[in-house]
Amino acid sequence: MTINYNERIPNNVSLSDDKQLQRALERWQPKYLDWWREMGPEGFQSKDVYLRTAISVDPQGWAQYGYVKMPDYRWGIFLTPPEKDRQVNFGDHKGEAAWQDVPGEYRSLLRRLVVTQGDTEPASVEQQRQLGRTCPSLYDLRNLFQVNVEEGRHLWAMVYLLMKHFGRDGREEAEGLLERRSGDSDRPRILGAFNEKTPDWLSFFFFTMLTDRDGKYQLASLAESGFDPLSRSCRFMLTEEAHHLFVGETGIGRILQKTCEVMKRINSDDPAKVRSEGAIDIPTIQKYLNFHISVTEDLYGSEISTNAANAFTMGLKGRFEETKLKDDHRLATATYPVPDLAGDAIVVREAPALTALNERLRDDYIVDCQKGVDRWNKVLEKGGTNQRLRLPHKAFHRQIGTFAQLHVSPEGRVLTEAEWTRHHADWLPGDADHAFVQSLMKPVTEPGKFASWIAPPARGINNQPIEFAYARVD
Ligand SMILES: [Fe+2]
Numbered sequence: 001m002t003i004n005y006n007e008r009i010p011n012n013v014s015l016s017d018d019k020q021l022q023r024a025l026e027r028w029q030p031k032y033l034d035w036w037r038e039m040g041p042e043g044f045q046s047k048d049v050y051l052r053t054a055i056s057v058d059p060q061g062w063a064q065y066g067y068v069k070m071p072d073y074r075w076g077i078f079l080t081p082p083e084k085d086r087q088v089n090f091g092d093h094k095g096e097a098a099w100q101d102v103p104g105e106y107r108s109l110l111r112r113l114v115v116t117q118g119d120t121e122p123a124s125v126e127q128q129r130q131l132g133r134t135c136p137s138l139y140d141l142r143n144l145f146q147v148n149v150e151e152g153r154h155l156w157a158m159v160y161l162l163m164k165h166f167g168r169d170g171r172e173e174a175e176g177l178l179e180r181r182s183g184d185s186d187r188p189r190i191l192g193a194f195n196e197k198t199p200d201w202l203s204f205f206f207f208t209m210l211t212d213r214d215g216k217y218q219l220a221s222l223a224e225s226g227f228d229p230l231s232r233s234c235r236f237m238l239t240e241e242a243h244h245l246f247v248g249e250t251g252i253g254r255i256l257q258k259t260c261e262v263m264k265r266i267n268s269d270d271p272a273k274v275r276s277e278g279a280i281d282i283p284t285i286q287k288y289l290n291f292h293i294s295v296t297e298d299l300y301g302s303e304i305s306t307n308a309a310n311a312f313t314m315g316l317k318g319r320f321e322e323t324k325l326k327d328d329h330r331l332a333t334a335t336y337p338v339p340d341l342a343g344d345a346i347v348v349r350e351a352p353a354l355t356a357l358n359e360r361l362r363d364d365y366i367v368d369c370q371k372g373v374d375r376w377n378k379v380l381e382k383g384g385t386n387q388r389l390r391l392p393h394k395a396f397h398r399q400i401g402t403f404a405q406l407h408v409s410p411e412g413r414v415l416t417e418a419e420w421t422r423h424h425a426d427w428l429p430g431d432a433d434h435a436f437v438q439s440l441m442k443p444v445t446e447p448g449k450f451a452s453w454i455a456p457p458a459r460g461i462n463n464q465p466i467e468f469a470y471a472r473v474d
């Protein structure tokens with residue numbers, strides 16, 4: 001399964017054996033590069049960046065590190081090796097051999113799953129394209145660009161599936177993925193959170209911690225798919241995704257660490273004083289957390305969904321770690337607790353587990369996020385403060401599903417319109433918070449130096465020292 005780098009499109013799928021597909025992808029490649037130059041990281045296209053490139057799909061040693069100019073990055077098509085005798089592991093077709101081709105009757109739903117996933121990948125690159133100009137260090141700049149080129153590669157992964165398995169429709173969808181634009185009112189990206197701005201590095205770290213984690217849960221569910229090429233694509237994407245989550249979690253962790261150091265030094269946790277020292281106060285960090293988790297929770301969709309039930313029953317999209325779950329993997333009679341409204345109270349009722357799969361995946365995701373918040377709170381504890389971060393109630397600030405009609409506090413109390421108007425600025429970042437965070441966004445590009453609001457990382461990338469020149473920006 002080593003990757004062939006001698007071809008225009010690096011791949012481990014024997015692309016040269018399928019001339020028609022190879023030609024279609026080679027026609028798409030320059031359009032992708034045009035998109036990257038137009039919508040990729042602004043101001044750094046000709047700079048050397050210390051990036052990792054996939055050279056095999058083995059869990060050990062799949063990456064190679066070296067200086068690359070981003071437009072020269074070897075984006076390619078990498079699937080994990082086939083699992084011998086793999087089966088469809090859930091739904092109506094459980095026990096049948098996994099599909100190597102798209103089952104005709106499931107074509108349109110499967111295409112929509114691939115397109116929706118694929119659309120998020122370039123969207124996040126677009127959202128983050130201005131951040132390089134305000135990097136807090138070369139180390140962070142490099143991590144941003146690593147995330148960006150890998151999101152570009154994830155787009156390649158989905159485009160490969162579209163072109164190989166969905167004929168002319170797939171080729172049209174591949175074009176569409178380069179035509180939509182994050183935040184564009186005429187041709188927006190498909191999902192709401194991917195049309196939000198990522199205007200500063202605090203947002204970036206929360207995005208990679210929380211919204212890339214949605215990516216992890218979506219990819220993990222698609223990795224269970226009975227459609228084997230999708231499963232194998234997503235499995236390799238997950239290995240790349242782990243780094244994105246690392247960037248987010250450690251980014252926020254380092255911000256908290258720095259805030260604690262400042263609070264200790266000035267012997268005060270007064271937000272105004274913390275801010276005047278050029279650090280970010282904990283209440284502001286909490287507001288950003290509230291915003292990013294709530295828009296990301298919306299990505300899982302409505303609590304009750306027949307689409308989700310169909311995707312499962314058809315064997316296209318499983319649950320998180322489907323094969324490790326101990327049940328019949330068909331869910332014909334199982335139930336799952338979903339939130340509902342009784343008057344203006346939030347209650348829980350049992351719903352058919354099949355239609356509640358969105359809610360279940362969202363719950364799995366929230367459990368994972370809570371673990372991350374617990375680790376952040378360890379940083380705060382070690383830093384000598386009593387302040388803690390908290391995940392808001394899952395009904396807080398939701399735009400999709402049962403809670404979309406309601407105003408709910410972070411504690412889960414249903415509010416009147418007047419109460420919401422009075423308090424929402426305590427819970428979500430407002431103009432003044434954004435302006436303050438923006439005021440900190442000054443580039444730091446001297447090797448080994450870091451902005452005032454973030455601590456250095458515990459270690460460098462690929463055993464390099466922290467003061468290594470992770471990008472050559474001059
Ligand atoms: Fe991705």
Ligand SMILES: [Fe+2]
Binds near residue numbers: 151241
């Ligand atoms: Fe990602």
